[in-house]
Amino acid sequence: MINRILAWLTDGAHWQGDDGILRRVVEHMEYSVAALVIAALIAIPLGLYIGHTGRGRFLVVNAVGAARAIPSLGLLFLAFLWLGPRLSGDIAFLAPAGLVLIVLAIPPILSGAYAGVEGVEPAARDAAAGMGMRGTEVLRHVELPCALPLILSGIRSAMLQVIATATIAAVVGLGGLGRFLIDGLAVRDTPQTASGAILVAVLALVVDMVLALVQRSVVSPGLTGRYGKVSL
Amino acid sequence: MTWLRGHFVDVLGLAGQHIYLAGVPLVLGLLIALPLGWLACRYKVLYPFLIIGTGLLYTIPSLALFIMLPLLLGTHVLDPTNVLIAMTIYTVALLVRTVADGLGAVPDEVNQSATAMGYKRGRRFVSVELPLAVPVISAGLRVAAVSNVSIVSVASLIGVPQLGSLFTDGFNRAFLDPIIVGVVACVLLALLFDVTILGVTRLATPWQRAGEASS
Numbered sequence: 001m002i003n004r005i006l007a008w009l010t011d012g013a014h015w016q017g018d019d020g021i022l023r024r025v026v027e028h029m030e031y032s033v034a035a036l037v038i039a040a041l042i043a044i045p046l047g048l049y050i051g052h053t054g055r056g057r058f059l060v061v062n063a064v065g066a067a068r069a070i071p072s073l074g075l076l077f078l079a080f081l082w083l084g085p086r087l088s089g090d091i092a093f094l095a096p097a098g099l100v101l102i103v104l105a106i107p108p109i110l111s112g113a114y115a116g117v118e119g120v121e122p123a124a125r126d127a128a129a130g131m132g133m134r135g136t137e138v139l140r141h142v143e144l145p146c147a148l149p150l151i152l153s154g155i156r157s158a159m160l161q162v163i164a165t166a167t168i169a170a171v172v173g174l175g176g177l178g179r180f181l182i183d184g185l186a187v188r189d190t191p192q193t194a195s196g197a198i199l200v201a202v203l204a205l206v207v208d209m210v211l212a213l214v215q216r217s218v219v220s221p222g223l224t225g226r227y228g229k230v231s232l
Numbered sequence: 233m234t235w236l237r238g239h240f241v242d243v244l245g246l247a248g249q250h251i252y253l254a255g256v257p258l259v260l261g262l263l264i265a266l267p268l269g270w271l272a273c274r275y276k277v278l279y280p281f282l283i284i285g286t287g288l289l290y291t292i293p294s295l296a297l298f299i300m301l302p303l304l305l306g307t308h309v310l311d312p313t314n315v316l317i318a319m320t321i322y323t324v325a326l327l328v329r330t331v332a333d334g335l336g337a338v339p340d341e342v343n344q345s346a347t348a349m350g351y352k353r354g355r356r357f358v359s360v361e362l363p364l365a366v367p368v369i370s371a372g373l374r375v376a377a378v379s380n381v382s383i384v385s386v387a388s389l390i391g392v393p394q395l396g397s398l399f400t401d402g403f404n405r406a407f408l409d410p411i412i413v414g415v416v417a418c419v420l421l422a423l424l425f426d427v428t429i430l431g432v433t434r435l436a437t438p439w440q441r442a443g444e445a446s447s
Contacts, residue, residue, distance in 0.1 A: 001303060068378045069422035071385040073396055074415040077403040081411070164293035168386060171403070181295055185390065194303055197296035204291045 001190065008191035009198070019179070025203060028176035031169075032162045032207075035098060039105035039158060044151060047113025051147070052139050060114050067107040072165045076100050080172040093173040097166075104165055105158040112154020116147025145220050152215040159211060163204045177203060235409035243398070247417055250394040253315050253387065254380040254425070260316075261323025262373065268324070269331025270357070283329050290325035294318065294383045298390050315387045322383065323376045330372025334365030363436065370433040377425035381418055395421070 008014060015021045050056045079096035087095055120143050128142040170178025180196025183189075236243065272282040292300075301307070301314040338361050346360045385396030398414030401407075434441075 005303075065378070066419075068375070069382060069419045071382045071396065071399070071415060071418045073385050073388070074399045074411055074418065077399050077411050078408070078415065081403070081406055081408055160291055160293075164295070167293050167295050168389070171389065178295070181299060182389070185299075190303075193299055197299040200296045201292045201300070204293055204296075205288060208291045 001194075004191040005194045005198070008195045014195075021177075021180075021199060024175065024177045024179060025199070028163070028166055028178075028200075028203065029207075031098065031101065031166050031174065031176055032159065035101035035162050035166075036105055036155065036159055039102045039162075040109055040155060042102075043106045043109035043154075044113045047110045047151075048117055048139060048144065048147070051114045051117025052135070052143060057114075057118075060110060064107040064111045067104070072100065072104055072161075073168055073171075075103070076165070076169055076172060084172075097169040097172055097174045100169070101162050101165055105162050108158040108161065109151070109154040112150045112152075112157075113147060116150035117143045119150070120146045146223065149215065149219050149223065152211070152219070156208060156211045156215070159207060160204060163200070163207060167200050236413050239410075239413075243395075243413060243417060246393060246395050246397055247421060250381070250384055250396075250418075250421060253312060253384045253392070253394050254319060254377070254421070257316055257319035257323050258373065258377055258380060258425075260320045261327055261376065262369075264320070264324050265327035265331050266362075268328045270335060272328060272332035273335040279332060283332070286325040286328045289321050294322075294386045295389060297321070298387055298392075310391050312392050314390075315384065315392050319380050319384060323380065326376045326379070327369070327372050331365070331369055334368030334372075335361055337368060338364045366433060366436050367440070370429055370436075374426055374429050377429060378422045381422040381425060385414070385418060 013020075017023065047060070050060055076097065079100050080093065083096040083099070084092045117139075124142055124146065125138060128138045133141065166174065166176050167178035167181060170176060170182040177196055177200045180192050180199065184191075184193030184196055268282055268286075272279045297318045298314060299309075301318055302309045302311065305314070305317070307313055342360065342364065343356065346356045351360060384394055385399060387394060388396030388400045395414050395417050398410040398417075402409065402411035402414070
């Protein structure tokens with residue numbers, strides 16, 4: 001079996017064309033990044049606002065817990081059967097799947113942004129106010145940089161969630177690497193199914209590692225202690 | 233609602249299957265994560281390896297893991313064992329860090345006092361360190377339980393029956409009722425797991441309530 005999977009993966013014909021591996025990887029990343037960016041545009045400002053003002057804290061904690069309990073497969077089918085018939089063309093399966101991906105990506109980013117700002121030391125906030133910074137300046141120059149590690153952790157877990165769900169979304173007709181798994185399962189083509197599974201796992205690992213590197217490089221050295229202890 | 237009335241027994245059977253597939257890995261995962269977490273906490277050199285190693289397992293999308301396991305283990309594709317093992321892997325991945333951090337948060341003075349009172353390492357772990365780490369471990373276990381319930385439903389795509397079968401059934405017939413019942417049942421099940429873990433934690437940490445009555 002291993003040999004047949006290797007043969008499938010190393011067959012050049014499987015890599016090219018509109019339903020080839022390369023095209024599917026690009027599709028998978030397009031859906032995932034688009035959903036992640038939209039989710040981040042909604043969740044980061046909202047999380048920063050809630051963390052900064054303390055308003056709506058109750059909402060975040062409960063919404064995040066509840067969202068985790070909702071099964072993504074069920075949500076995907078519901079969105080597809082509800083929205084699908086009301087739309088036409090490619091949008092009929094792109095919109096429901098995209099919506100579900102965005103909805104699933106929001107909670108982890110929201111809780112990261114909120115917890116990040118919430119966890120900023122009051123002393124740092126007071127010092128900033130003492131230096132004459134206004135509310136929004138404190139947010140931009142102190143709270144945001146301090147919250148960055150947690151915001152990025154939130155984005156990393158959201159991305160993993162989105163990549164996994166985009167795979168499943170092939171059931172409702174979405175492209176991406178999930179096609180190999182779903183189509184392979186449908187016709188009992190084990191080499192294709194297994195190759196798809198391996199490719200998705202590798203993609204998730206690589207993306208997570210890239211995001212981990214981004215996390216390392218954009219977080220202020222003052223927070224990570226990479227410049228060593230500052231002596232006064 | 234009429235659909236649910238006609239299929240109540242089927243839904244209950246699927247829910248039972250779902251509890252089995254999500255619950256057993258929770259217990260197994262905890263039993264495996266305890267020694268691993270202890271190792272990561274006791275030997276700081278091992279900490280990054282164990283945390284990164286288990287973290288990598290967690291990045292594998294569930295459908296991919298469900299498909300790869302039978303090939304690695306030689307089991308049949310429809311064998312529920314694959315799902316049990318996959319869920320155990322996810323549980324361990326989530327819990328090793330929690331266990332290590334929970335044990336690490338036990339104050340040094342407490343450990344020293346226990347040693348001074350004659351506790352040997354093994355007994356100190358079981359009767360002092362582990363109980364004090366219960367609240368942290370329980371928080372991790374709640375996250376694992378809720379996400380297990382959600383992930384198990386994906387197994388319906390590879391043909392292992394549980395509540396997720398209601399999703400595929402409804403989708404294949406373009407019929408919303410079973411899907412809605414399935415989603416609600418999954419959320420209720422997650423709630424049931426959550427409440428159970430909270431209850432057990434409460435029983436296991438009587439000292440947390442000791443102050444309440446007097447204050």
